[in-house]
Amino acid sequence: MRMFLQLGLGFVLLAAQYASGIVVPSSQCRRQCGNVEIPYPFGIDPGCSLTQGFQLSCKVQDGIPKPFRGAFEVLDISLTQGTTRVLNYILGYCYNTSTRSMEYFGRYGGFNEGDPSSPYRLSDTQNRFTVIGCSALALISDYDGTGYQGLGVATCRNLSDLVNGSCSGMGCSQTTIPKRMYYYDTTFSASVNTSQIWEFNRCSYAVLMEAAAFKFSTTYVNTNKFNDTYNGRVPMILEWAIRDVKSCDAAKQNTTGTYACLSANSKCVDSTNDQGYTCNCTNGYAGNPYLLDGCKDVNECNHNPCPSDGYCRNIAGEYRCSCRVGKKYVTESNTCNPNIGFIIGVTMGLFGLMVIVMITIFWGQMILQKRKLNKVKQEYFRKHGGVLLFDKMKSEKGLAFNVFSEAELIHATDNFDSSRIIGKGGHGTVYKGIIKNMSVAIKRCAVVDERQKKEFGQEMLILSQINHKNVVKLLGCCLEVEVPILVYEFVLNGTLFELIHGKNQASQISFNTLLRIAHEAAEGLSFLHLYASPPIIHGDVKSSNILLDDNYMAKVSDFGASILAPSDKEQFVTMVQGTCGYLDPEYMQTCQLTDKSDVYSFGVILLEILTGQLPLKLEGSEKQRSLSLIFLSAMKENNLEAVLVNHVKGQESMELLRGLADLAKKCLDMCGDNRPSMKEVADELNRLRKLSLHPWVQLGVETEVENLLGGDTTGGYEIELSGYPMGESENQPINPRSSYYAR
Structure with a gap:
């Protein structure tokens, strides 16, 4: 007798009607369940969510509070992305050597509340229907089995055919799903089973899961390691939205007062997965757009976006830079340049017409040379990916990364004086510098090729976001020179x-x-x-x-x-x-x-x-x-x-x-x-x-060493020649992919 197992998932789970108006949640509502934040419009207490569809429960499991939507544990909620990450159940189909028959195992039944008014849809971009086995044919279908149906097929002749990380049909397959799915069920075909190959593949598996959380291992086929590794559950992504209307335009025209983007500095974003919309804060603001005054102004001046010799003024949604008297702010280069017109005016009054003519000629030449220099700097800036870097920095407000001017770094190193050198090698020279009363390591890189120049801005942005106590922090760079200059935190005590x-x-x-x-x-x-x-x-x-x-x-x-x-x-x-x-x-x-x-x-x-x-x-x-x-x-x-x-x-x-x-x-x-x-x-x-430190192994306590290295330190920025420590022989180096990183 064929067993049909439904793993039904319907997220928007009750046929709830939206109220006639938006209710502001009480300040007494809990917004934390264990380690998971529960932001509005979600809630875990009665009356604390936007609608019943956003209501969660906070249960204690193994002594730890955890949020749930029905039987599905919630891992995290993203307001900006409009997603909820939950744990889904793995369905197994195994050959029982005792009964000599195929049997299902895993979670039976599941949620069966398929309701198109639900806030949730299964993510078609981040989830994949994943099937594992050497003789597996699994079917996934939508709510009533008359719409979408998809097959997952995984086969192999023997274990040597399998490749770690490969999930294209040989022992593992992944299938995409369509948009607008709020429910699915799964079953295995009884005609395709592991009864003939149970010696090396007794079980097959099927589950809808987050693609980024899965990497195929050949051990998943001949052992229970797949189910054991994830403890029977795997991450799955749900995309949620407010779905009582089709779009933002319809929501704004709704006269019943149910428009959910309450903050004055919020914006409406149409859902990309079925009808509905979500809310986000506008540029320059951050917070919860679903709450009154939930989007707060971001003070960009806290992150020093203006030149070191300028002034920053924060205004609603953005900021303004200005310079002291005698200088003017140049937006394109983010620098305070001399106000040439002001200087010329003062000079004309002091030295007369002849001096005026001489100064006019002098400043004319200076302006011409400065324009040429600025043009060269701008070209270097463009080649090194500076435009891409600046665009990314503007889109990610508060990024702790600086793009320095050449003048700033010249000042910080006394014009790169030789007495400031703390390391030298085949790929550049490192100087100790002082920027804003803080010691930094400034590295002038050696020559980089054209391919590296194009990728420099993007890779600098990636490295700048590395923030770990055991990794040297990249603080910024200078792109307006022929070869980029890097600025790192200064590390004191050698290597x-x-x-x-x-x-x-x-x-x-x-x-x-x-x-x-x-x-x-x-x-x-x-x-x-x-x-x-x-x-x-x-x-x-x-x-x-x-x-x-x-x-x-x-x-x-x-x-x-x-x-x-x-x-x-x-x-x-x-x-x-x-x-x-x-x-x-x-x-x-x-x-x-x-x-x-x-x-x-x-x-x-x-x-x-x-x-x-x-x-x-x-x-x-x-x-x-x-x-x-x-x-x-x-x-x-x-x-x-x-x-x-x-x-x-x-x-x-x-x-x-x-x-x-x-x-x-x-x-x-x-x-x-x-x-x-x-x-x-x-x-x-x-x-x-x-x-x-175990008392049965060692009874002593680690002794502090006052001066482990002895003598003066170089700050630990020794740079090798062609990949060998200083003092050893130099061989031809292998061509680096990114020779402009600190070396």
Whole structure:
């Protein structure tokens, strides 16, 4: 007997009629359920939502309050995007070896309140109907089964046909859905099942889920890992709107008083998924447009949009820049330039007609040269992507990123005086500068090619939005020069390389300190891989690129070899610059730079901490020159103690050191797919740090080191020549993708 399982989803869930007028919610309404904010028009208390369709419930599960719409847990709500993210249930179809029949598992039934007046529609752009298996045929249909019907087919002959990350039919398929769907149900075809191939594929799965939250793994086919990984539920995106009218025009003409955009500085936006509308604050304002006076003016002057020698005046929805007497504000370059007309007028009164003629000629030439110079600067600004950068900065009010003028940086470095140099290499020179009483590192890049110039503005904007305590912050740039100038935060206390291999060396440093620094660096790299948008692959991870601030906190630096995570196969094959001793051997064979290449390089850093040795020596046999080969050989012979530095063996238990050595070994696996992710490396280092402080392992307390490096510091901005630390031989560098990042 065929089993038909409905996984019905109808969001707008009751046939509620809108009231004759908008009711302003009480200030007593709760606006938080656990960690999820519940903004109006949504509510979790009676009378606190715009309509019944926006009403949620706040339930306690496992001791934690969580918001729900029916049985579906709500993860977050976006007013600006008009979306709600919920957890949907995975439907499984498995072969039972005992009964020798196919059986469903997962959530039975579900919501069955399909109502076209509901605020919610299933997102056709962000969701995909996903089917997993080697013999799976799943059907998705709308409310009554007479409208939209779609098929998801996943097949394979054996597991070797499958490819991680590929979901185009072989073991995994993803199907789009149409607009205007507020309900769906799913079933598997009984004629296509896993009874013949249950030895390597017992179960098939089907679910409508957020496409960005899914990456296919071949283990999903022959294990229960897909269901277990997501604990039976996966994210799904709902697009909501106020749907009692067809459009903004109809809502504004409605005489019943139900127009929901109450704030004076709000605007109406037509829904792109079925009829209805949402509300947003107008440019220059932010807040909740569904509340009276909910959109507040943004004070742009808090972020210093005007020149350093000018004045900012905030006005409703925008701002104005002005300059002191004798200068005028130039909007195009955002600078205060001398008011030439005023200066000429004063001079004419003092020196007479002859002087006037001379000054007129002089200033005429000056104006001509200045125009030529400004034209050149504007051309550089355009080539480096400055227009794109400024447009993006204007659209994202409050972006903590500055576009400096050349004059500002000349003033900050005493005209790039040689006494201000704190680092020099083949890709540029770094100066210490003072901007607004704050120390910064100013890097004059070497030559960049035309392709890099076009991408510079976009990539600077992406890097500027990286905000993590363990990543050196990019504060701004100057684009009106031939080769861009970068401005970074100033980091005081040198590098991890100096800490391990410097004149005082690591013998005076507690092992806990080194372990903490390694953990912080791993957290920074993990952030670049997982949370930057798009993700960033560092490309040159090494101990000399881990800077230390005044509290000896690790900060990952030097993005000279970095690339943005590729979005297609053509971008994936990229030649970059790296450092011998740290380079991923798999990359050297394939030229495919991945996040696992950073993991390999980080494994070499762990070896430096354990052994106190340099990653590469210039003498000896091949195995004796490479620290990685020396270490792996010792591990293979179960002779770890032979390579450990003496003071480390004296400080820590072998249990901890073996744990760190095992982690390094996993990072150095020749196959990138077998290496852990940086997130897993960071988590393991965190676990080892806790192990090092366990009273059964170690009873001491980490000793503070007053001056770990000794002598004057250079601020940690050493720049390598062609990918090698200063003092080593220089080889021909691999062509970098982004040679203008700090190096």
